[in-house]
Amino acid sequence: MRCYICNNKIEKIGMVTKGEATFQVCRRCAMIMEEAVKVTVTRKEVLVSDASLSYLQSDEFTQAFCGGCPWNTYEPYRKNIVTGEVTQPHQECPADFSIGSDRCAMKAQFEEVVETLAEADKLAGLKREVKIIL
Structure with a gap:
């Protein structure tokens, strides 16, 4: 079978x-x-404003989340003494630096931020047209 x-x-x-x-x-x-x-x-759907979306997509936001993540590994510049081969510095993340991904260690914190931004948009009376699926 x-x-x-x-x-x-x-x-x-x-x-x-x-x-x-x-x-x-x-x-x-x-x-x-x-x-x-x-x-x-x-999955949960949350509506946020364009302003909140631009904040979530900003480099500062990504750097703050990914910079302090325990799963984010940094490999510095190295030179192999025997072969002379150079390894360039690079960072690795199991979620490919996609904040909010199921494989992201910071997903719970990301969900809290999105929900807080949605509440702030509602209090400010901003149009909430962007759908974020958590």
Whole structure:
């Protein structure tokens, strides 16, 4: 028997039901789909103003969040003594410096900032036309 999604041989069976049809999938694909459903169900939409959006997209905001992140690693300039090969300095982030990503260590703080900005926009009477999905 083969998985309906990945077409691999099924060792442990998982079931997916859509409408009246039932599909047999491998356990791995069933777990992936279960996680995807959790993510889509728990998303929250917040409306903010253009001013708040420009603040969230500013370099200062990104630097403040990513600069203090524990998952942000910095590799300095290095020169290998034996080969003479030079390694350029660079930074790495599991979320590719995408603040608010599910892989971002600062996601909870980002959500708080967005919700606070939405409240401030509401109090100030600004048009809130930009949708941010948390």
